[in-house]
Amino acid sequence: MSGLLEILQSGAEGLLRLVYPPACALCGGRLEPPRKLGLCPECWRGAPLIRLPYCTACGQPLNADEVPGGLCLDCRLQAPPVVLRAAALYREPLVSLLHLCKFDFWAPAAEQLAELLVERAHALFPDWRPDALVPVPLHPRRLRWRGFNQSELLARALAEHWDLPVTPALRRVRDTVPQARLPREARLTNLRGAFAPRRPAGLRGARLLLIDDVTTSGGTVYECARTLSAAGTAEVRAYLVARS
């Protein structure tokens, strides 16, 4: 029986290698074993990490004319509802890696993204430790289509590193058009009422870190943060792989 399983497994692996040979998602170069999906070391070294000075509220790099340790122009005009940090900018090679992870149904591609989150966590959250990590949820319909929630994979990797629990504190009650496809004004109304707390009573007084893969305007994590805060959390922050 185990022999048959092995044959089936190696057959499936062989087929996968045929469809997706272990090549870098950006340059097509050789991946460093044992990595089977993702970016080669050379492309990975080019990841545009976000380093100081960045905005203390939304985490985007500050322009040369903005004061280090302060807020960016966007946040000075309107303060975001949550302190947000992103590990890198949403540019290559992360665009290719995130695309591979999200649209090619490849959960293993999220491993390299998770490594980046773990690697940058100490620098971006030096004195702060949440009680639990909360992945941004997918609508059940989208979850069935994709087969996994990439934010949950990322949250689990970070949770293991920090020895913290992952709490699915939110559920998506309304399926929405992907934010990236909408103009800026439509993004706010698109998400209104999209999330609800799962067990509101358990959230009172909690310090939570929201985890997501990428944002263009912060809209999704901002709406998640508002929903959690309304349930009585003590503090919510957000941590993403990439922001534009």
Ligand SMILES: [Zn+2]
């Ligand atoms: Zn490469």
Ligand SMILES: [Zn+2]
């Ligand atoms: Zn800002």
